[in-house]
Amino acid sequence: MSTGQQLRLAKEEIARIERFLPVMRRVLTMLRMEIREYRERIAELEDRWQVLEGEWQEVREHPFALSIEAGISAEVVTRPESLVGVDIDTVVAVNTHSRTDPVLSTATALTAAIESLALDHVDVAETLAVERRNFRRLQDAEEEFVLLINGSEQVRLPPLYEQLARLERALDEENGMAAAVARILRDRSQIVPTEAEELEQWRLFA
Numbered sequence: 001m002s003t004g005q006q007l008r009l010a011k012e013e014i015a016r017i018e019r020f021l022p023v024m025r026r027v028l029t030m031l032r033m034e035i036r037e038y039r040e041r042i043a044e045l046e047d048r049w050q051v052l053e054g055e056w057q058e059v060r061e062h063p064f065a066l067s068i069e070a071g072i073s074a075e076v077v078t079r080p081e082s083l084v085g086v087d088i089d090t091v092v093a094v095n096t097h098s099r100t101d102p103v104l105s106t107a108t109a110l111t112a113a114i115e116s117l118a119l120d121h122v123d124v125a126e127t128l129a130v131e132r133r134n135f136r137r138l139q140d141a142e143e144e145f146v147l148l149i150n151g152s153e154q155v156r157l158p159p160l161y162e163q164l165a166r167l168e169r170a171l172d173e174e175n176g177m178a179a180a181v182a183r184i185l186r187d188r189s190q191i192v193p194t195e196a197e198e199l200e201q202w203r204l205f206a
Contacts, residue, residue: 010164017152017160024152028145031084035142038135045128052121064111065118069101072118074126086141088134094123 058067076097078089096119 006163010160014021014157014160014164017079021149021152022160024145024149027084028142028149031142031145034084035138036134037136038131038138041075042128042131042135045131049121049124049128052117052124055117057123059110059114059117059197062110065114068069068098069114069118072122073097073099074122078124083138084141086137088137089130091127091130095124097120168186186199 020157050099056065060069076094079092081090083087098115098119
């Protein structure tokens with residue numbers, strides 16, 4: 001591969017990286033905005049869960065509390081989505097069910113309140129688990145983008161810049177050498193041979 005071809009390839013690679021760096025930075029900015037919103041959302045869910053957890057601790061000593069808790073099941077319905085290129089699961093609904101005997105759970109206002117609290121407790125816990133997974137995925141994507149940007153700026157571009165400068169110097173030297181040879185050939189073509197030189201050339205051809 002000629003020096004000129006190598007120079008062209010180096011320029012194309014540098015241009016490609018420099019063209020995509022601003023795009024990656026914009027995506028990283030949007031990703032960090034989403035991460036900030038998710039952090040706030042999770043903080044709200046955690047606060048709500050802490051309240052419910054505190055309330056549950058107050059009633060779990062009730063004779064029927066553990067039975068009601070054991071009878072709670074939940075089905076989390078999610079919808080796959082892409083958030084700034086990251087695959088997440090959006091919670092559509094958390095369908096909580098109680099397998100506790102209705103006679104037991106509605107026997108008194110207290111047992112009915114315990115069952116309602118248990119259902120809310122599970123609902124928030126399941127939603128929080130999904131949102132935490134989404135949050136981790138967004139954080140992983142952020143880390144990958146940072147590594148990609150830093151790798152491009154600090155690892156890939158500097159050697160390419162050095163290669164470009166080296167190839168430009170080599171091409172200048174080649175062009176200078178070619179110009180010098182062309183000048184010598186041009187100067188030689190303008191020299192008129194003497195009669196003795198012409199006779200010598202004819203003798204060599206004879």
